[in-house]
Amino acid sequence: MELDRNEVEQYALDHWADFQDYLKHPSISAQNKGIQETSDWLVATFKELGAAKSTKWEDQGGNPVVFAEFKGNSDYTVLFYNHYDVQPPEPLDEWHSDPFEPTEKNGKLVARGVCDDKGELMARLGVVKYFNEHGGLPVNLKFFVEGEEETGSRHVGLYVNAHQEELQADACIWEGGGKNSADHFEVVAGVRGIVSFDVHDKTADADIHSSLASYVPNAAWRLMDGLESLRDPHTGRITVKGFYDDIESLTPNEKAAVDEMDFDEESVKETYGLKQPLVTDHPREELVNGTTLTVNGLSSGYEGEGVKTIVPKEASAKLDCRLAPNQDPQKVMKLLQQQLAANGFSDFDVHLNVAEDAWRTPMEDPFVQQALATAKNVYGPMTKFVPNTAGGGPVRPFGETLHLPVVMVGIHYAKSGPHAPNEHIRLNDYAQGSYYLADFLQQLGTNK
Numbered sequence: 001m002e003l004d005r006n007e008v009e010q011y012a013l014d015h016w017a018d019f020q021d022y023l024k025h026p027s028i029s030a031q032n033k034g035i036q037e038t039s040d041w042l043v044a045t046f047k048e049l050g051a052a053k054s055t056k057w058e059d060q061g062g063n064p065v066v067f068a069e070f071k072g073n074s075d076y077t078v079l080f081y082n083h084y085d086v087q088p089p090e091p092l093d094e095w096h097s098d099p100f101e102p103t104e105k106n107g108k109l110v111a112r113g114v115c116d117d118k119g120e121l122m123a124r125l126g127v128v129k130y131f132n133e134h135g136g137l138p139v140n141l142k143f144f145v146e147g148e149e150e151t152g153s154r155h156v157g158l159y160v161n162a163h164q165e166e167l168q169a170d171a172c173i174w175e176g177g178g179k180n181s182a183d184h185f186e187v188v189a190g191v192r193g194i195v196s197f198d199v200h201d202k203t204a205d206a207d208i209h210s211s212l213a214s215y216v217p218n219a220a221w222r223l224m225d226g227l228e229s230l231r232d233p234h235t236g237r238i239t240v241k242g243f244y245d246d247i248e249s250l251t252p253n254e255k256a257a258v259d260e261m262d263f264d265e266e267s268v269k270e271t272y273g274l275k276q277p278l279v280t281d282h283p284r285e286e287l288v289n290g291t292t293l294t295v296n297g298l299s300s301g302y303e304g305e306g307v308k309t310i311v312p313k314e315a316s317a318k319l320d321c322r323l324a325p326n327q328d329p330q331k332v333m334k335l336l337q338q339q340l341a342a343n344g345f346s347d348f349d350v351h352l353n354v355a356e357d358a359w360r361t362p363m364e365d366p367f368v369q370q371a372l373a374t375a376k377n378v379y380g381p382m383t384k385f386v387p388n389t390a391g392g393g394p395v396r397p398f399g400e401t402l403h404l405p406v407v408m409v410g411i412h413y414a415k416s417g418p419h420a421p422n423e424h425i426r427l428n429d430y431a432q433g434s435y436y437l438a439d440f441l442q443q444l445g446t447n448k
Ligand SMILES: [Zn+2]
Pocket: 083, 116, 117, 149, 175, 176
């Protein structure tokens, strides 16, 4: 069956409101609000759409995962990843409409979570509905919709591991993705990892009169000395032994795609009001396949008004590393700890906060190639390939445990404002994204 683009796009626009209750449920994982109601709504909606199976998994703890399965006209199976939780809507006075009352205005649809990522799941449901009325699904579909992505996806690995059998598929379509700041559609095939941690040092039992700085050690200086010992001040390179060792080079095709990625240095400088030059001459490659050591915050001693002449007894810093595929978060933290000790700072206390693995599907994978070919067809030749995003997500269990190629092909655009007030999508992107998905599934069903 040949898909009619106008018809599919119009169908998406005519039917998004069928699923608008999804946006009305304030499913805020950080505040433990609306989790049961929203997951119930999903289970019921999947059933109404004819799912062969629609259920909640709660056996691994945390917020329930909603799992649904649809039978299609071929043997090929696509697994979707989404999350039904959203960020808190605050600050409320910056919203022009009720965050949990979907509002259409100037071709845009405004609501908390409409970009990240309820609108995207709605588009997917709309495509299921379209195929139900037009000859059936071209492939089998499975949906894995978790409820704690916005608070760190702590149980995803456990659920994937425990339900490998039910989650078997040929490929996985992730959340996120869409159009970049140049309004070019991007096909993305992975995420970076992250490890974040606190470093703390203590040099005395109490703050000391600063006149005694003549002979007592200072925790603030000591912390700064320790952190500085990890980095070459001239090049910015991290001098931790082994820090860069596990990074794998991009393939020649990936390298070429990275060179083609949109990056506008001037607009970056303007957007953030940068007062200093960029820290690299290769921002594209660094974003995709580089690693960082970032000081997120520092604190020590007296930071209030006026004067307080003390030698602080302790100092602490929050740090994170964004990690390239194949770097292990725990190992990276361990290397840092060992280097601190080797540099004479073994008294520093290092505490892990968050660790999440990176993951990248090779560009040469046939599923990735199909995603890209269909995208070029639908969105035009300026479509970009991005080997992995600069940010993260719990992709690795899907890639590694389930052995699935993963792509991100979504419906948002650069100004959608996920996590911010007035989060929105453009309905035109919603329509295009729906057609893209329908066409992509059709291709996958035909090629099998
Ligand atoms: Zn998201």
